[in-house]
Amino acid sequence: MRFILLFASCLLAFISTALSVLPFGLIAFIPIAIGLTLSWVCYKKTLSDGKKLIFIQLIIAVFVCSSCLTLYNTFRPNTIVNADEASEIEKQNDIETLEELENLEIEN
Amino acid sequence: MNRFIIIVLGLISFVISGQNNTIAPGEKLTFTASYNMSGLLTDFAQITMETTTFKTSKSEFLRLRCKAQTYEKWNQFFAINDTYETFVNPTNLEPYIHKRQINEGGYFKKMQYNFDSKSQSVKSIKTKRRKDGTFWDEKNTFRVSEQTKDIITTLYALRNSDIHKAKIGTKDRITVLFDNKETEITIALIAIETIDTKLGMIKCYKVGVSLQNSEILNNDNDNVIWLTADKNKVPVYVKFKVPVGNGELKIQHATGLKF
DSSP, X not given: OHHHHXXXXXXXXXXXXXXXXXXXXXXXXXXXXXXXXXXXXHHHHHXXXXXXXXXXXXXXXXXXXXXXXXXXXXXXXXXXXXXXXXXXXXXXXXXXHHHHHHTOOOOO | OHHHHHHHHHHSOOOOOSSOOSOXXXXXXXXXXXXXXXXXXXXXXXXXXXXXXXXXXXXXXXXEEEEEEEOHHHXXXXXXXXXXXXXXXXXXXXXXXXEEEEEETTEEEEEEEEEETTTXXXXXXXXXXXXXXXXXXXXXXXXXXXXXXXXXXXXXXXXXXXXXXXXXXXXXXXXXXXXXXXXXXXXXXXXXXXXXXXXXXXXXXXXXXXXSSOSTTSSOOSOEEXXXXXXXXXXXXXXXXXXXXXXXXXXXXXXXXXX
């Protein structure tokens, strides 16, 4: 039972780390919530069995770090990058459009 | 049954006015696009719609531009940089040149339509990029109906329409040119609602958009636009459904409005 809980916690720790790094928003909290619950139960079981706690403590620490990273990614302002290359392409498009529209006259 | 439908459609239609009374140069609308991932909405891109004056030696056109760009944190995974723009007559929003440039995750495509209202035809140029980085063009000329517009002009023409004169349940059909094909779109005034937006609590026209005239007026259709119920008719909220999922557009800023 303790081994299953430990294995599940490890797996969820890996998934939550991956999702917290990706820009998928609050979706990382789903494995974090489940993982923290399972790892807390595993911690209690390990404590009662008198086994070493270091491994489960590390897993809980991973969940805490993932939570912090997810919150940071979610609440930091979204920014747009305007590359110089894109600006140059826009200027070129404007020049081409001007040449095309020069031949046209608006009829009112 | 067909005669009944024709009579009903003939009686109830809100007019997409020829005269431009709503759109002025210098307007800028900024939206955040969100995508539904496992029940949670995630912001992934910014959409801007702006109007500027474009002058030549003979005329002054109105440029209607719509840009979609992913936020910086998404660029590493799937970068989107799309530009849709149309150069129109500022008096009646008649399109002259429409350009669409798509740059999505390495896929590049450019589409241009040159409208000729006298001959009711369109010259199209499609530019795509090969794997080796070189480009190739595909040119076509085809006839279109008098009312056919590109997608950007259609969006702005919808804002220029006499929605305020329409009753709930009113429908209208618009023909839009997209990817060299004329597609008929049905728009319907579903309701008048007050919704909460970044700009405050605003009374809006809830307009449903459908390609096949299905699921409109059941309050659960997939593509809905909320336009402010004032002279500006600003789109403040959009719900959309695409083959790979659904999402929303929410307005963040609106500047340079005519009224």
